[in-house]
Amino acid sequence: MTSRTERTRAALQGAALQLFTERGFDHVTVEEVATAAGVSHMTFFRYFPTKEAVVLDDPYDPVLGDAVRAQPAALSPLERVRRALLMAWGTLPEPGEDETRARVALVAGHDGLRAKAWANNQRTQDVLADALVEDGVPPLEAQVAAGACLGALMAALLDWGAGGEGGLGDRISSALGQLAPPPIAEGVP
Amino acid sequence: MTSRTERTRAALQGAALQLFTERGFDHVTVEEVATAAGVSHMTFFRYFPTKEAVVLDDPYDPVLGDAVRAQPAALSPLERVRRALLMAWGTLPEPGEDETRARVALVAGHDGLRAKAWANNQRTQDVLADALVEDGVPPLEAQVAAGACLGALMAALLDWGAGGEGGLGDRISSALGQLAPPPIAEGVP
DNA sequence: TCCACCATGTTAGTGACTAACATGGTGGGG
């Protein structure tokens, strides 16, 4: 059922996560991760383009683009992205909570990993912005809306990973809530 | 007047900017930059901790922290950061417009450079957030406010560097404008 | 003029990442 490649991939991620958590990202070589997973360092790089990628693997981008398209075009770009992220969060297939926490904690505690995480974010940002641009939103406005929302989301994520208490979902909705337009007296549009 | 270290530093930055622009960041080695500046590669690393740093050198962070503290505490955290960035932009000593453009263009067009730029942004974000926390704003809320504003600002910067027309200042104020609370009929608080 | 110090060079090493080629296990067709 699980093909050989899937098993190898999982073995690499598992070994990497464990070793990085135990000894720190910088004090584990790719060679060691590969050996722990029972392969050579070349195989590692066939699965993950960089040492960081084995920690930062997340393929959610397409879902998010669709979520933006699903929002009513009458809202401001910022509000569309904001609601899209809130909505998508509920539907994403989450891996185990503990594993997610371990990964985010690694990222929060290491400059190089954080840098790469931001780089990934940039791709997500482009996906979100493109979805808006297709609907006629000016590119700069689209990028800004996506950038602001992702900036807020990332802040919540890193804060959680750095040791904050409570559930991740709560933090995300509270973070995005800060970007919400203030309620207009009575009667929501 | 200009000490030897200042001259060497400027020579390295100049050589790097020119070579990177001509041949692309990845196709120039640190060794070549150093040689072009008349020093060895070890001297390069004594001035800049990474190859990317020679492009991403900007020491504005402390100014921004003070700008946040200067905003009235009655405003929302988001609004305080937003106004602080707008205000600080006017007072910053800008290097030559052309050089800035060349640098931002390099960053906009290269994944590794963008990643490091985001990492720098993280430092700036911490400075902004800390200024809020000192005033009693909860840490998560502070990080989110700073993250959202910097996300918007970065989007405007990269869009400009990628070839957008017009002045950088206009883009920045328009980007941050998107995060402004909608005007409350008449009478601004 | 001489001395002390600091910027710089030299050398040697580690580790991430790549390219070219060799090999072996696995699955599907005969």
Added chain:
DNA sequence: CCCCACCATGTTAGTCACTAACATGGTGGA
């Protein structure tokens, strides 16, 4: 059940960013 083709993997050798330890030389002040 066997064979063959293919794909995942290993081997080897190389480049380049970055670091550490030690040697040296020019510059500025006494």
